[in-house]
Amino acid sequence: MDIREQMILKAEAAKRAADAMTMVSTVVKNKALLAMADRLEAESSRIIEANKADLENAVAKGVRKSYMDRLMLDKKRIAGMADGLRQTASLPDPVGEGDYETVRPNGLEIRRIHVPLGVVGIIYEARPNVTSDAAGLCLKAGNAVILRGGSEAICSNKVIIGILQEAAYSNGIPEGTIQFVDFTDREAVNIMLRLNDYLDVIIPRGGAGLIKTVVENSSVPVIETGTGVCHTYVDEGADLDMALEIAVNAKVSRPSVCNAMETLLINSKEAPGFLPLLMERMTAEGCELRGCSRCLELVPDMKPAEELDWSTEYGDLILSVKLVDDVNSAIEHINRYNTGHSEAIITNNVRNAHLFQRRVNASSVYVNASTRFTDGCEFGFGAEIGISTQKLHARGPMGLMALTSTKYLVYGEGHIR
Numbered sequence: 001m002d003i004r005e006q007m008i009l010k011a012e013a014a015k016r017a018a019d020a021m022t023m024v025s026t027v028v029k030n031k032a033l034l035a036m037a038d039r040l041e042a043e044s045s046r047i048i049e050a051n052k053a054d055l056e057n058a059v060a061k062g063v064r065k066s067y068m069d070r071l072m073l074d075k076k077r078i079a080g081m082a083d084g085l086r087q088t089a090s091l092p093d094p095v096g097e098g099d100y101e102t103v104r105p106n107g108l109e110i111r112r113i114h115v116p117l118g119v120v121g122i123i124y125e126a127r128p129n130v131t132s133d134a135a136g137l138c139l140k141a142g143n144a145v146i147l148r149g150g151s152e153a154i155c156s157n158k159v160i161i162g163i164l165q166e167a168a169y170s171n172g173i174p175e176g177t178i179q180f181v182d183f184t185d186r187e188a189v190n191i192m193l194r195l196n197d198y199l200d201v202i203i204p205r206g207g208a209g210l211i212k213t214v215v216e217n218s219s220v221p222v223i224e225t226g227t228g229v230c231h232t233y234v235d236e237g238a239d240l241d242m243a244l245e246i247a248v249n250a251k252v253s254r255p256s257v258c259n260a261m262e263t264l265l266i267n268s269k270e271a272p273g274f275l276p277l278l279m280e281r282m283t284a285e286g287c288e289l290r291g292c293s294r295c296l297e298l299v300p301d302m303k304p305a306e307e308l309d310w311s312t313e314y315g316d317l318i319l320s321v322k323l324v325d326d327v328n329s330a331i332e333h334i335n336r337y338n339t340g341h342s343e344a345i346i347t348n349n350v351r352n353a354h355l356f357q358r359r360v361n362a363s364s365v366y367v368n369a370s371t372r373f374t375d376g377c378e379f380g381f382g383a384e385i386g387i388s389t390q391k392l393h394a395r396g397p398m399g400l401m402a403l404t405s406t407k408y409l410v411y412g413e414g415h416i417r
Contacts (some may be wrong), residue, residue: 003183003185003187003188003191004187004191006183007181007188007191007192007195008195008198010146010179010181011119011146011179011195011197011198011199012198013175013176013179014119014144014145014146014176014177014179014198015118015119015144015198016174016176017144017174017175017176017177018116018118018119018143018144018177020174020177021116021139021142021143021144021173021174021177022115022116022142024142024172024173024174026093026095028171028172028173029089029093029139029140029142029173030089030090030140031171031172032139032167032168032171032172032173033085033086033088033089033136033139033140034085034086034089035167035168035170035171036085036132036135036136036163036164036167036168037081037082037083037085037086037089038082038167039163039164039166039167040078040081040082040085040132040160040163040164041078041079041082043159043163044075044078044079046159047073047078047156047159047160047163048073048074048075048078050155050156050158050159051071051072051073051128051153051155051156053155054071054128054152054153054154054155054156055068055071055072057152057155058071058152063152064316065316066255066256066315066316066317067126067256067315069254069256070125070126070127070256070257071126071127071128071152071153071156073128073129073156077129080129081129081132081133082132084129084132084133084136084377084382084383085132085136085383087377087382087383088136088137088140088382088383088400089140089382090382091140091381091382091399091400093140093400094114094141094400094401094403094404095114095115095116095141095142095404096113096114096115097113097114098111098112098113098114099112099113099114099406100112106415107412107413107415108410108411108412108415109410109411109412110408110409110410110411111408111409111410111411112406112407112408112409113406113407113409114401114404114405114406114407115142115404115405115406115407116141116142116143116403116404116405117141117143117200117201117403117404117405118143118144118200118201119143119144119145119146119198119199119200120138120143120144120145120146120199120200120201120202120203120403121145121146121148121192121195121199121201121202121203121220122134122138122145122146122147122148122202122203122204122205122385123148123189123192123202123203123204123205123206123210123214124147124148124149124150124204124205124206124210125149125150125152125153125205125206125207125210126150126152126153126206127153128149128153128156128157128160130149130205131147131149131156131157131160131161131164131180132160132164133376133383133384133385134147134385135147135161135164135168135178136382136383137382137383137384137385137399137400137403138178138385138403139168139173139177139178140382140400141400141403141404142404143403144176144177144178144179145177145178145179146179146180146181146192146199147161147178147179147180147181148180148181148188148189148192149180149181150206151184154182154184157180158180158182161178161180161182164178165178165180189213189214190217192220193214193217193218193219193220194218194219194220195220196219196220199220200220200221201220201221201222201223202214202218202220202221202222202223203222203223203225203385203386203398204222204224204225205225205385205386207227207313207315208227208313211224211225211226211227223386223388223390223393223394223398223402224388224389224390225385225386225387225388225389225398226258226339226340226341226363226386226387226388226389227258227313227339227341227389228257228258228259228260228262228313228339228341228342228387229262229263229311229312229313229337229338229339229341230250230258230259230260230261230262230263230338230341230342230343230344230371231261231262231263231264231265231330231333231334231337231338231343231344232246232247232250232261232263232264232265232343232344232345232346232370232371233264233265233266233267233324233327233330233334233343233344233345233346233347233356234247234264234265234266234267234270234274234346235267235270235327235330235345235346235347235348235349235352236267236269236270236326236349237270237347237348237349238267238270238346238347238348239346239348239368240270240273240274240277242346242368243274243346244274244277244278244281246344246346246368246369246370247261247264247278247282248281248282248285249370249372250344250370250371250372251264251282251285251287251317251319252282252285252287252317253370253372254372255287255314255315255316255317255318256315256316257315257372258313258341258387259341259342259371259372259373259374259375259387260315260371260372261319261344261370261371262312262313262314262319262320263309263310263319263320263321263322263337264278264319264320264321264322265321265322265323265324265330265333265334266278266321266322266323266324267323267324267325267326267327267330268294268323268324268325271294271295271298271323272298275295275298275299275321276298276299278321279299279301279302282319285317286317287317287318287319288303288317288318288319289302289303289319289320289321290302290303290304290305290306290309290318290319290320290321291303291304291305291320291321291322292305292321292322292323294322294323295321295322295323302321305320305321305322310322310333310336310337311337313339327345327347327349327352327355327356328355330345330356331355331356331359331360334360334361334362335359335360335361338360338361338362339389340361340362340363340389340390341362341363341364341371341374341387341389342362342363342364342365342366342371342374342387343356343360343362343364343365343366343371344365344366344367344368344369344370344371345357345365345366345367345368346368347367347368353367353368362389363387363388363389363395363396363397364396364397374387374396374397375397376397376398376399379396379397379399381397381398381399381400382399382400383399384397384398384399385398385399385402385403386398388402393405
């Protein structure tokens with residue numbers, strides 16, 4: 001059986017399961033999610049053993065340290081995956097929830113409710129925790145899902161998906177609801193992108209290259225999730241101690257993720273006092289700073305920034321730094337180079353805070369907080385399917401509601417037009 005035949009079999013099974021999922025109750029879905037969480041923790045040793053094989057393969061390929069961080073699983077991270085499933089179970093079920101109703105002058109009653117998208121295809125890279133997050137969210141929102149993870153995490157994902165499927169199907173979820181592409185040939189992605197008869201939407205989650213490929217080649221509708229060229233702007237008169245702590249957290253706490261800061265903008269009036277402190281602290285954290293020409297006049301030890309740096313998602317301990325003269329200059333730079341993900345201002349000026357939030361074009365805009373909070377769990381969504389950087393049909397961290405569409409229910413009494 002060739003790859004296309006295998007993919008169609010998976011898609012057909014998912015489509016049948018999606019139809020059956022429309023009749024699955026919230027109670028059954030929640031029971032399955034809790035069972036999935038318990039089984040992940042119970043089987044953590046087996047998952048970690050499989051993950052070791054993925055890590056060894058990654059080392060052999062010479063991948064960078066930050067990439068290894070995305071790939072690595074331990075008991076704490078597996079417990080986090082399980083907790084995400086439990087939080088998802090605890091959230092209100094969006095399916096059937098109404099958000100609009102009216103009675104027309106002619107007596108026709110119209111009501112709009114949320115319904116599952118149907119079959120969701122998710123193509124992602126090296127983070128095996130996405131496997132459980134995506135499966136759990138799609139299940140709770142009443143969808144079937146086809147998961148295609150990266151070859152780098154294939155050993156981990158095979159074990160995780162087997163555990164999730166067994167727990168879900170033994171607790172009332174229709175067979176076929178959770179599908180996984182368990183072969184690494186890239187042709188599988190090309191086929192997924194053309195399965196219009198089976199898939200309702202595709203969500204890519206990964207680096208710029210993956211997202212570009214999916215967006216440009218898919219005939220199935222795509223929800224674009226974000227590369228994250230995220231900025232923080234330190235305003236004139238800002239609390240510099242706060243600014244330093246936020247900057248370190250936004251860059252250093254986990255540099256490989258999409259909500260990490262990649263560029264720090266500093267008001268030129270604050271730079272003489274702030275920039276040397278930043279250099280000292282970031283260097284101690286192992287972070288390389290690349291500065292504009294004005295930065296180098298104050299801190300000559302910084303590496304010169306090039307034009308490409310302003311639009312680069314490093315995913316590593318590298319930070320570009322630029323001095324600007326006011327909040328408007330910061331906003332103009334951000335709107336030119338950002339990817340619509342997450343942006344922050346550190347300020348004591350209420351007017352500048354409101355101006356920044358109003359004008360900056362991004363899914364999440366912060367005042368006096370780290371961009372690292374752009375995350376489904378942190379926003380109270382249980383987990384996330386990704387961070388959407390587009391404006392249709394969802395934007396920002398995508399939780400359960402983003403995995404639904406709407407349906408109009410119309411009631412008449414013999415109405416004709």
